[in-house]
Amino acid sequence: MSTVTLEDIIKPENLVYKKTDLMTDKSLSYCPGCGHGTAHRITMEVLEELGLDEITIGVAPVGCSVLAYEFMNIDMTQAAHGRAPAVATGIKRVWPEKIVFTYQGDGDLAAIGTAETIHACNRGEKIVIIFVNNGIYGMTGGQMAPTTLPGMKSSTSPYGREVEMMGNPLKITELVAQLPGTYFVTRQAVHTPAAVRKAKKAIKKAFENQRDKKPGLSFVEIVSNCNSGWKMTPTDANKWMEDNMFPFYPLGDIKTDGQLLK
Amino acid sequence: MGELKLMKGNEALAEAAIRAGADAYFGYPITPQSEVIEYLMAEKPWERTGMVVLQAESEVAAINMVYGAAGAGKKVMTSSSSPGISLKQEGLSYIAGSELPCVYANVVRGGPGLGTIQPSQADYFQSTKGGGHGDYRQIVLAPASVQEMSDFVKLGFELAFKYRIAVLILSDGVIGQMMEKVELFDPIPRMTDEEITAKYPWATTGKKKGTQRRIITSLDLDSHKMEEHNHHLQEKYRIISENEVRYELIDCDDAEYIFVAYGSSARIAQKAVQLARAKGIKAGLFRLISLFPFPGKEMAALCKKGVKGWLAVEMSAGQMVEDVMLSVKGCAKVGHFGRYGGIVHSPEEVLHAMEEKIIGE
Numbered sequence: 001m002s003t004v005t006l007e008d009i010i011k012p013e014n015l016v017y018k019k020t021d022l023m024t025d026k027s028l029s030y031c032p033g034c035g036h037g038t039a040h041r042i043t044m045e046v047l048e049e050l051g052l053d054e055i056t057i058g059v060a061p062v063g064c065s066v067l068a069y070e071f072m073n074i075d076m077t078q079a080a081h082g083r084a085p086a087v088a089t090g091i092k093r094v095w096p097e098k099i100v101f102t103y104q105g106d107g108d109l110a111a112i113g114t115a116e117t118i119h120a121c122n123r124g125e126k127i128v129i130i131f132v133n134n135g136i137y138g139m140t141g142g143q144m145a146p147t148t149l150p151g152m153k154s155s156t157s158p159y160g161r162e163v164e165m166m167g168n169p170l171k172i173t174e175l176v177a178q179l180p181g182t183y184f185v186t187r188q189a190v191h192t193p194a195a196v197r198k199a200k201k202a203i204k205k206a207f208e209n210q211r212d213k214k215p216g217l218s219f220v221e222i223v224s225n226c227n228s229g230w231k232m233t234p235t236d237a238n239k240w241m242e243d244n245m246f247p248f249y250p251l252g253d254i255k256t257d258g259q260l261l262k
Numbered sequence: 263m264g265e266l267k268l269m270k271g272n273e274a275l276a277e278a279a280i281r282a283g284a285d286a287y288f289g290y291p292i293t294p295q296s297e298v299i300e301y302l303m304a305e306k307p308w309e310r311t312g313m314v315v316l317q318a319e320s321e322v323a324a325i326n327m328v329y330g331a332a333g334a335g336k337k338v339m340t341s342s343s344s345p346g347i348s349l350k351q352e353g354l355s356y357i358a359g360s361e362l363p364c365v366y367a368n369v370v371r372g373g374p375g376l377g378t379i380q381p382s383q384a385d386y387f388q389s390t391k392g393g394g395h396g397d398y399r400q401i402v403l404a405p406a407s408v409q410e411m412s413d414f415v416k417l418g419f420e421l422a423f424k425y426r427i428a429v430l431i432l433s434d435g436v437i438g439q440m441m442e443k444v445e446l447f448d449p450i451p452r453m454t455d456e457e458i459t460a461k462y463p464w465a466t467t468g469k470k471k472g473t474q475r476r477i478i479t480s481l482d483l484d485s486h487k488m489e490e491h492n493h494h495l496q497e498k499y500r501i502i503s504e505n506e507v508r509y510e511l512i513d514c515d516d517a518e519y520i521f522v523a524y525g526s527s528a529r530i531a532q533k534a535v536q537l538a539r540a541k542g543i544k545a546g547l548f549r550l551i552s553l554f555p556f557p558g559k560e561m562a563a564l565c566k567k568g569v570k571g572w573l574a575v576e577m578s579a580g581q582m583v584e585d586v587m588l589s590v591k592g593c594a595k596v597g598h599f600g601r602y603g604g605i606v607h608s609p610e611e612v613l614h615a616m617e618e619k620i621i622g623e
């Protein structure tokens with residue numbers, strides 16, 4: 001019986017997975033179990049697989065992913081809270097041959113930045129928007145977001161979101177799908193390997209659309225967890241997300257090739 | 263000699279943007295500066311030079327488009343009037359923090375609030391002391407003619423890129439709306455993408471393999487590093503203060519009484535100087551061109567040459583006058599005269615104020 005050493009295992013022919021060079025070596029600032037890290041990684045993997053990284057400029061939001069530029073190993077601009085779609089518009093308009101995307105949370109994209117989101121979508125800016133919806137303001141400590149579910153607890157809806165008083169959650173993805181300027185609108189998740197594969201495919205399609213100069217904006221929502229903000233363990237958060245978030249925010253494509261589905 | 267044209271101040275500014283080789287203009291309509299974007303849309307600079315023009319959904323969006331494009335190394339511009347400029351302050355603070363070059367114009371109207379569409383100079387504090395949050399400055403140039411509305415766009419871009427700073431052309435409803443002869447400067451070609459990539463290594467143009475990535479940000483969670491960054495900004499502002507002071511002296515050689523003014527108030531004060539001289543009063547005009555940096559040292563030096571009194575003339579309740587006081591520090595009397603809320607003062611009332619408030623006592 002021969003002994004297998006570590007050196008025997010670490011060989012190029014045994015390599016089954018490697019972190020993309022488009023993620024830096026910096027350890028992620030996200031809570032363990034948070035979906036942001038996975039969403040970052042698959043976005044970078046897509047850019048690597050499509051060979052677009054050398055011409056890509058990313059726009060980071062204000063939110064937990066404000067430091068996305070620390071982890072994504074590409075040129076990036078950090079935008080003011082909610083303004084990423086306008087910042088991306090500015091970049092894409094003066095560099096039409098580059099690939100430009102924003103990465104935004106739900107507070108950033110669907111509350112303070114609603115106008116910028118709607119108008120970038122409606123103008124049909126040739127950019128990609130990656131929208132991580134965790135139904136809460138993660139960064140600032142778990143306040144109510146525009147996407148917080150009815151009855152859902154947060155630090156500013158401590159007894160649950162009361163719709164009469166606090167208004168309804170906003171399905172901004174369905175809303176932007178109605179606009180003639182969006183070309184591809186989809187809703188995905190990254191909490192299981194199968195979901196990650198699907199989400200990555202969707203992100204790839206979004207960037208291919210931009211690369212191929214398809215007429216309009218590609219919008220990828222990722223329904224994600226915020227175990228810290230939701231005050232749950234990572235596993236409980238994922239279960240809660242499946243039971244509560246997905247029925248309200250159903251996964252799947254909403255608009256492809258400029259055509260609304262269903 | 264450049265091409266001569268009869269133009270509105272706002273149109274001259276717009277034409278100058280095209281000729282200065284700007285890559286983009288992002289704006290939102292507001293009186294009294296809407297002619298800027300109207301002129302650009304009619305002129306179709308995308309056909310002339312490849313310059314992009316886009317009407318944004320708000321001033322907030324417009325300044326953030328500027329932020330994005332400037333961070334990507336392009337020559338970009340926006341303009342608005344007072345209420346819209348207030349909306350841009352968040353973006354301007356980010357531009358200051360991440361040290362991006364851009365030019366923007368404020369064709370000031372009376373305030374506060376929605377105020378009036380008539381001319382005013384009440385945005386001096388906002389312009390020179392940093393209207394947004396944080397310790398920052400921007401270069402402020404005050405045109406007093408349609409000619410300067412054009413010239414300062416070219417100068418503004420030079421300074422903006424030299425120091426990686428926002429340059430504000432602080433105009434007002436009079437200068438923006440009036441028509442004058444203007445000698446347009448010869449067009450400067452837009453930089454090519456290759457030139458931009460080579461010349462501005464800090465710009466986000468896509469990270470080539472094996473090179474440092476570029477990050478445009480104003481954030482640093484480490485407060486020691488943030489203090490260091492602030493030191494760097496303050497040092498930059500100091501260098502600008504030493505090198506970029508601009509002003510004009512009119513009849514100041516033997517002057518005992520000096521009007522201090524900028525923009526359209528300077529034109530009115532210049533007329534007041536003539537009226538004063540006709541009456542035997544030795545009056546002069548210190549016209550500010552750069553409001554930041556403020557020509558305080560120059561003012562103090564002049565004061566020591568026998569000036570008996572200064573009158574700050576501005577279409578506001580008294581903002582610039584504070585800087586005049588700080589500059590001459592008790593060397594001579596300082597007073598203020600201004601109409602505001604959209605009213606433009608007359609040379610007669612300006613002279614009268616000098617006689618009453620400064621000479622009389």
Ligand SMILES: Cc1ncc(C[n+]2csc(CCOP(=O)(O)OP(=O)(O)O)c2C)c(N)n1
Pocket residue numbers: 062063064065081104105106107108109132134136137138139140145226
């Ligand atoms: C103008 C402005 N208002 C408020 C804030 C504070 N703030 C920072 S992040 C944030 C919410 C972010 O939530 P979201 O976009 O959902 O991102 P997440 O952290 O959940 O990923 C808020 C309100 C800010 N930085 N700037």
Ligand code: SF4
Pocket residue numbers: 029030031033034035036064134138139225226227228229
């Ligand atoms: S607070 Fe929420 S969104 Fe932010 S890193 Fe933690 S789990 Fe993720």
Ligand SMILES: [Mg+2]
Pocket residue numbers: 105106107132133134135136137138145
């Ligand atoms: Mg969130």
